[in-house]
Amino acid sequence: MVLQVERAVVAYDGRPVLDGVSLTVHAGEVVAVLGANGSGKSTLVKAAMGLAPLTAGEVRLFGTPLRRFRGWHRIGYVPQRVGAGSGVPATVAEVVAEGRLARRGFLRPASTADRRAVAEALDAVGLAERAREPVSVLSGGQQQRVLIARALAGGPELLVLDEPTAGVDAVSQELFAGCLQRFVTYGGTVVFVAHELGPLRPLITRAVVVSRGEIVHDGAPPAIDNDHVHPHAATA
């Protein structure tokens, strides 16, 4: 299996935010992690990536316990967007090239394969013409696509995305859905956190609903679309 979280407990200041959650994801699945604000969705994916400390339980990636896992090049992770403009000046191509680091090793110069992977990833998210521009001049939706391209550039088998469509304009959402579709067609596995499914709905094979730190549904996507007008859904 690709990802296995077993009876994971994460607590902040003694308060459990994940309360014994188990989730197994197999190759080829497209899993949407749904739930209300503060239910623990981000914490679940962070725990799976080794970014939230487990109080109890275990995580395995591609069958290997997290503490022994070295195959980070097999995973593309896109964290939740923390507002535009990190203050770090970088061009679109530079940010996407970071996605190759785990593969090529630090300090080794970029190879032709690295450059090709960056170009292909930029193409996949529709930003090839913006490669030399600073990331800061792009819209929120475009910046999100840059982060997705960075994750794709590493040629991952598993993509883990935290709210990839929150605050993202409709065009970027459609492009992203197409991108994921191709990724899945070529055998990729996807786990993403979302508030509403939108254009991603036809792609998902499974929905996991988190409520108060527990998984309360794991199976078919909800029949009634919980898509609603979201405060930041219309902004780009």
Ligand SMILES: Nc1ncnc2c1ncn2[C@@H]1O[C@H](COP(=O)(O)OP(=O)(O)OP(=O)(O)O)[C@@H](O)[C@H]1O
């Ligand atoms: N680093 C942290 N320190 C303390 N509390 C935290 C930390 N990270 C998350 N929490 C708390 O844990 C709970 C779950 O947060 P989490 O971000 O996992 O929820 P979420 O379902 O992803 O929410 P949202 O949809 O708003 O992103 C919230 O009450 C949050 O305030």
